[in-house]
Amino acid sequence: MALPIGEQSPELLKVQDLIWNHIYRFISSMSLRYATELGIPDIIHRHGKPMTLQQLVDALPINKAKAHGVYRLMWILIHSGFFIEEKISEDNAVMGCWLTPASRLLIKDESFSMFQIIQACYDPIALKPWDHVKEWFENDESSAFETTFGITYFDYASRDSKENESFNELMVKDTQILSNVLIGDCKKIFNRMKSLVDVGGGVGILAKAIADAFPDLQCTVLDLPHVVAGLQGTKNLTYVRGNMFESIPKADAVMLKWILHDSSDEDCVTVLKKCKEAIPSKDNGGKVIIIDMIIGNKKDGHRGIETQLFYDISMMVFVNGKERTQKEWEKLFFDAGYTSYKIVYELGLRSLIDVYP
Numbered sequence: 001m002a003l004p005i006g007e008q009s010p011e012l013l014k015v016q017d018l019i020w021n022h023i024y025r026f027i028s029s030m031s032l033r034y035a036t037e038l039g040i041p042d043i044i045h046r047h048g049k050p051m052t053l054q055q056l057v058d059a060l061p062i063n064k065a066k067a068h069g070v071y072r073l074m075w076i077l078i079h080s081g082f083f084i085e086e087k088i089s090e091d092n093a094v095m096g097c098w099l100t101p102a103s104r105l106l107i108k109d110e111s112f113s114m115f116q117i118i119q120a121c122y123d124p125i126a127l128k129p130w131d132h133v134k135e136w137f138e139n140d141e142s143s144a145f146e147t148t149f150g151i152t153y154f155d156y157a158s159r160d161s162k163e164n165e166s167f168n169e170l171m172v173k174d175t176q177i178l179s180n181v182l183i184g185d186c187k188k189i190f191n192r193m194k195s196l197v198d199v200g201g202g203v204g205i206l207a208k209a210i211a212d213a214f215p216d217l218q219c220t221v222l223d224l225p226h227v228v229a230g231l232q233g234t235k236n237l238t239y240v241r242g243n244m245f246e247s248i249p250k251a252d253a254v255m256l257k258w259i260l261h262d263s264s265d266e267d268c269v270t271v272l273k274k275c276k277e278a279i280p281s282k283d284n285g286g287k288v289i290i291i292d293m294i295i296g297n298k299k300d301g302h303r304g305i306e307t308q309l310f311y312d313i314s315m316m317v318f319v320n321g322k323e324r325t326q327k328e329w330e331k332l333f334f335d336a337g338y339t340s341y342k343i344v345y346e347l348g349l350r351s352l353i354d355v356y357p
């Protein structure tokens, strides 16, 4: 059936706008990329107050004939909420660019900086698989990453120490903000627990923060050998090399932060069953703590859901994983033999879910 829009309808112009908007969405990403690569947030931050565009151009190590490019870059980034214009002179005649909460996260050396995440996302290793998605749809491989490089992402990271380091750093940066919120606001989650295993815990940034905040809690990080090799534990933090599909150390609780979205439903059920073997019964305090997205949480709003859907496609392209709706999560839990679950906390786009054996 033909679409109910006549050829002379103004609706046609609207949908044309929508298509142009999508064609050019990568320009939002690229503007963010180049503003951070040029160090614009750092320069404004160092200046300590709103900067005129001329001052910004003067401070940038660029060919000054390209000043118009800086104006235009700032224009789109102000429009997107990364910078704001503030008056510099009393009569409002001179305006300067200033940081917003979002651009504060782009300052290179700030502890919560997302600078390294942005860098990693535009690395050729992260960009190349996007050119192979159509091919992946037609072949038998598990992800477009595998179609591009011939091996899965985590195998690639185990063979390329630079990629391993960059990915682990990206995870550390992602986890820093979340771990502060988790430990500040959700203390009761860990209160009466005696032992915890962070499965796929990376270099242990979250487990270390929990171990420091709860000195009587014995924490273990389980991850692949190339990730935890050489890492030193503490009095109440131990690193274990292993494979979550094979075995998980015993503990009161198992935590899976950003693990299950890397895997297919079948693999998730396998891991969840392994987790169940590692923990005591619900009555004895056993639980699995999952930190992952639940697509379509009402609070997330249009942009939040869109970001979750971006992640979903990204998981498909890189690792044969997916983001899940509450219904899909529920099915995984019950298929793996768990009896109940509770969504305990919203952590931005992600949720903390307790799952009980």
Ligand SMILES: C[S@@+](CC[C@H](N)C(=O)[O-])C[C@H]1O[C@@H](n2cnc3c(N)ncnc32)[C@H](O)[C@@H]1O
Pocket (backbone or CB within 6 Å): 154, 171, 172, 174, 175, 199, 200, 201, 202, 203, 222, 223, 224, 227, 242, 243, 244, 245, 256, 257, 258, 259, 262
């Ligand atoms: C998306 S990262 C999450 C890291 C960490 N939980 C965080 O959120 O910062 C996935 C982690 O799972 C680990 N991983 C992948 N396959 C694994 C396996 N079979 N056994 C144990 N860990 C695995 C990876 O090495 C990586 O550290």
